[in-house]
Amino acid sequence: MKLQMAYSFLHKEIEIVEAELGRVVLSEQEMLSSVSLKLLQSGGKRIRPVFVLLGGRFGEGNQENIHHAAVALELIHMASLVHDDVIDEADKRRGTETVNAVWGNKVAMYTGDYLFARALTVMAEIENPKAHTLLAETILELCRGEIEQMKDKYNYDQGIKSYLRRIKRKTALLIASSCELGAISANASEEVQRILYLYGYYVGMSYQIIDDILDFIATEEQLGKPAGGDLLQGNVTLPVLFAMENKELKKKIMGVNEYTTKSDMANLIESIKETDSIEKSFSISEQYLQRALHVIKPLPNGQAKMALYSIAKYIGKRKK
Amino acid sequence: MKLQMAYSFLHKEIEIVEAELGRVVLSEQEMLSSVSLKLLQSGGKRIRPVFVLLGGRFGEGNQENIHHAAVALELIHMASLVHDDVIDEADKRRGTETVNAVWGNKVAMYTGDYLFARALTVMAEIENPKAHTLLAETILELCRGEIEQMKDKYNYDQGIKSYLRRIKRKTALLIASSCELGAISANASEEVQRILYLYGYYVGMSYQIIDDILDFIATEEQLGKPAGGDLLQGNVTLPVLFAMENKELKKKIMGVNEYTTKSDMANLIESIKETDSIEKSFSISEQYLQRALHVIKPLPNGQAKMALYSIAKYIGKRKK
Numbered sequence: 001m002k003l004q005m006a007y008s009f010l011h012k013e014i015e016i017v018e019a020e021l022g023r024v025v026l027s028e029q030e031m032l033s034s035v036s037l038k039l040l041q042s043g044g045k046r047i048r049p050v051f052v053l054l055g056g057r058f059g060e061g062n063q064e065n066i067h068h069a070a071v072a073l074e075l076i077h078m079a080s081l082v083h084d085d086v087i088d089e090a091d092k093r094r095g096t097e098t099v100n101a102v103w104g105n106k107v108a109m110y111t112g113d114y115l116f117a118r119a120l121t122v123m124a125e126i127e128n129p130k131a132h133t134l135l136a137e138t139i140l141e142l143c144r145g146e147i148e149q150m151k152d153k154y155n156y157d158q159g160i161k162s163y164l165r166r167i168k169r170k171t172a173l174l175i176a177s178s179c180e181l182g183a184i185s186a187n188a189s190e191e192v193q194r195i196l197y198l199y200g201y202y203v204g205m206s207y208q209i210i211d212d213i214l215d216f217i218a219t220e221e222q223l224g225k226p227a228g229g230d231l232l233q234g235n236v237t238l239p240v241l242f243a244m245e246n247k248e249l250k251k252k253i254m255g256v257n258e259y260t261t262k263s264d265m266a267n268l269i270e271s272i273k274e275t276d277s278i279e280k281s282f283s284i285s286e287q288y289l290q291r292a293l294h295v296i297k298p299l300p301n302g303q304a305k306m307a308l309y310s311i312a313k314y315i316g317k318r319k320k
Numbered sequence: 321m322k323l324q325m326a327y328s329f330l331h332k333e334i335e336i337v338e339a340e341l342g343r344v345v346l347s348e349q350e351m352l353s354s355v356s357l358k359l360l361q362s363g364g365k366r367i368r369p370v371f372v373l374l375g376g377r378f379g380e381g382n383q384e385n386i387h388h389a390a391v392a393l394e395l396i397h398m399a400s401l402v403h404d405d406v407i408d409e410a411d412k413r414r415g416t417e418t419v420n421a422v423w424g425n426k427v428a429m430y431t432g433d434y435l436f437a438r439a440l441t442v443m444a445e446i447e448n449p450k451a452h453t454l455l456a457e458t459i460l461e462l463c464r465g466e467i468e469q470m471k472d473k474y475n476y477d478q479g480i481k482s483y484l485r486r487i488k489r490k491t492a493l494l495i496a497s498s499c500e501l502g503a504i505s506a507n508a509s510e511e512v513q514r515i516l517y518l519y520g521y522y523v524g525m526s527y528q529i530i531d532d533i534l535d536f537i538a539t540e541e542q543l544g545k546p547a548g549g550d551l552l553q554g555n556v557t558l559p560v561l562f563a564m565e566n567k568e569l570k571k572k573i574m575g576v577n578e579y580t581t582k583s584d585m586a587n588l589i590e591s592i593k594e595t596d597s598i599e600k601s602f603s604i605s606e607q608y609l610q611r612a613l614h615v616i617k618p619l620p621n622g623q624a625k626m627a628l629y630s631i632a633k634y635i636g637k638r639k640k
Contacts, residue, residue: 029467083433087426106407109429110467113403117463120440120456129447136440143437147349147430 003045003318006310009303010053013063017049017070024071024118035099035111039078042096047207048073048178050311051200055182057304058192065185068125072135073178075119080142080174082112087150088233095224131184138177145169153234156254160241164205167212172204195295199308202292207315209285212237213278214318216269228269231256238284242277249275289316323365323638326630329623330373333383337369337390344391344438355419355431359398362416367527368393368498370631371520375502377624378512385505388445392455393498395439400462400494402432407470408553415544451504458497465489473554476574480561484525487532492524515615519628522612527635529605532557533598534638536589548589551576558604562597569595609636 007014025036049070056066084090085098086108092098100108123135148166152158179200183193214223215230216239223229230237231253244250252268260268272278292312299305327334345356369390376386404410405418406428412418420428443455468486472478499520503513534543535550536559543549550557551573564570572588580588592598612632619625 027464029464029471031471032467083429086429105425105429106470109403109406109425110463110470114460114463114467116436117456117460121453121460124449124453124456127449129444132452133441133444136437136444140434140437140441143430143434144347144349147352147434150426150430151349151351 003311003314006314007050007054007307009307010050013053013067013070014046014049016067017046017053017074020067020071020122021074024075024122025115027114031103031107032111032114035103035107036115038096039082039099039111039115043094044074044078046074047311048077048175051175051178052182052185054304054307055179055184055188055196056186057302058183058196058299059186059188061186061188065126065128066182068122069131069181069185070178072119072123073174073181075115075122076135076139076142077174079112079115079119080146082108082115084146084149086112087146088235090225090229090233092225126185128184131181134177134180134184138173141169141173145171145173149235152236154236156236156244156250158236158241160238163236163238163241167205167208168201171208171211172201175204175207176200192299195299198295199292199312202288202295203312203315206285206288206292206312209238209281209288210315210318213239213281213285215239216272217278226262226265228265231268232258232260232265238281239272239277242280243272243275245277246275286316289313323631323634326634327370327374327627329627330370333373333387333390334366334369336387337366337373337394340387340391340442341394344395344442345435347434351423351427352431352434355423355427356435358416359402359419359431359435363414364394364398366394367631368397368494371495371498372502372505374624374627375499375504375508375516376506377622378503378516378619379506379508381506381508385446385448386502388442389451389501389505390498392439392443393494393501395435395442396455396459396462397494399432399435399439400466402428402435404466404469406432407466408555410545410549410553412545446505448504451501454497454500454504458493461489461493465491465493469555472556474556476556476564476570478556478561480558483556483558483561487525487528488521491528491531492521495524495527496520512619515619518615519612519632522608522615523632523635526605526608526612526632529558529601529608530635530638533559533601533605535559536592537598546582546585548585551588552578552580552585558601559592559597562600563592563595565597566595606636609633 021040025033025040027033052066052070052073081093082099085093086100086105090098091101099111123132145166149170152162152166176197179196180193183196212230215227215237218227220226231240240253244253249271252271289312293309296305296308341360345360347353372386372390372393401413402419405413406420406425410418411421419431443452465486469490472482472486496517499516500513503516532550535547535557538547540546551560560573564573569591576588609632613629616625616628
């Protein structure tokens with residue numbers, strides 16, 4: 001099943017959001033427009049806007065507010081990716097070259113700043129203090145996650161706890177906030193807001209763990225970048241943490257650096273896959289997914305709830 | 321006269337703002353805390369918080385809101401300086417080394433991101449939609465100014481109009497917003513808000529022009545960085561635009577690059593000072609100042625209005 005099937009009933013709203021995204025990133029500065037448009041067109045699953053729209057289905061609020069929130073969330077996500085790629089010195093994302101790879105770090109820095117500022121002007125349209133507080137806190141956590149990721153690079157003695165905290169900040173909270181912001185913008189009840197936030201948090205944790213697993217088990221074609229990229233960039237993810245329980249393997253993993261050849265890396269990835277690290281990681285992801293499926297039980301039945309179920313299940317099985 | 325004398329009656333409020341600034345930049349990440357604290361302690365005139373506080377004197381609003389706005393404005397200003405220094409590859413600011421010079425561009429990028437995010441969480445405390453819209457628009461313009469500055473580097477054929485637009489975005493709008501935000505947070509009348517915005521805009525334009533003049537006529541000691549730094553970094557400012565009306569000089573100015581020696585630079589600065597470029601720049605700054613002094617006439621008399629007068633006059637005469 002394709003993911004989009006799960007929420008095909010949102011297609012008109014997604015079109016509106018997509019059009020607004022295209023409109024707001026345009027700038028009188030030609031270069032900025034072209035960089036931003038390229039980013040926008042390079043794909044991305046728009047999973048955050050989808051969660052906002054789904055959250056919005058649990059209330060009766062102003063549709064425009066919901067669309068603004070969806071656009072703002074995607075812009076913040078894009079901005080954080082652009083700055084992330086600077087820190088990771090990443091060359092490729094989603095099969096295309098990163099902004100820093102093509103135009104350098106400075107352009108990437110200000111493109112991120114611009115997208116971020118644009119998100120704020122879109123958000124400012126929503127006259128709801130709770131929405132602003134939630135978004136500000138989320139952005140701050142996102143920054144903290146970015147900083148932790150940089151600090152924890154090549155730190156092979158970190159525990160699973162610090163990994164989980166990092167992906168919470170880097171990924172899960174933005175998805176949690178997407179779900180909740182939809183509900184807030186739709187004036188859904190506080191109980192519904194809370195449930196959606198938790199759902200988003202659990203799904204987000206699972207999503208990032210799967211992402212980190214795929215970095216080892218997916219093909220370069222599926223990933224749009226070379227496999228094992230996280231490890232090469234010094235990002236110590238869950239499969240790595242489990243694999244390092246084997247001391248021999250830990251030594252090899254700690255030896256990875258910029259001079260590691262492609263074939264050495266391929267061998268190392270094979271060794272990691274031969275351990276139970278992938279299986280164990282899947283199992284943790286699965287625990288989060290089960291919590292996500294459980295927490296939404298009290299929500300009123302309907303298309304939106306069905307979609308939340310389907311998305312959570314899809315995430316557990318996704319291949320890219 | 322010292323600038324601080326003009327608003328000595330604000331000293332208690334300034335202390336509150338200073339203490340909150342110190343508190344909010346603290347982070348559980350030691351490095352981030354130390355970088356932020358160093359930035360905070362490296363001086364800076366806190367002119368934006370002062371304008372917020374003065375704007376706040378024209379209404380009867382919640383004092384906490386006014387303090388939050390003051391803190392947020394200073395954090396945004398600090399964040400923008402940190403990212404600016406990356407783009408300018410600046411080594412020194414206010415006599416101390418820049419974040420990028422000491423810790424590199426990546427740390428500078430995320431320190432700016434963090435300060436910016438922190439500003440948003442402080443701002444989120446203010447439940448006033450107009451305040452959020454104003455701030456979002458100002459931040460967007462600030463980004464645009466930053467980008468324009470980068471784009472216009474080493475562009476010696478730009479006109480005075482594009483210089484004025486750039487400093488409007490880079491400097492004047494943030495000061496205008498500081499004044500207006502104070503008034504908004506204090507629930508001052510719309511007319512007062514508008515007047516304070518205009519005052520801030522005029523004062524901001526004048527302030528930046530003087531800054532650009534001082535880069536030529538002040539000493540290294542006064543500037544806390546070598547004179548002529550703007551020109552070295554390719555920033556084409558008002559005195560340069562006027563000096564280039566002399567074609568001989570234009571040639572020399574266009575020849576400045578990273579290999580220009582200190583003594584060649586000193587000679588060039590002398591040649592620029594021998595033209596009427598400095599005088600002409602002062603005269604444009606003075607025009608803005610006159611407008612600032614004029615626009616606040618309708619404001620109710622009192623300490624705050626007096627302080628606005630004094631600050632505007634001080635800016636016209638400042639030496640560093």
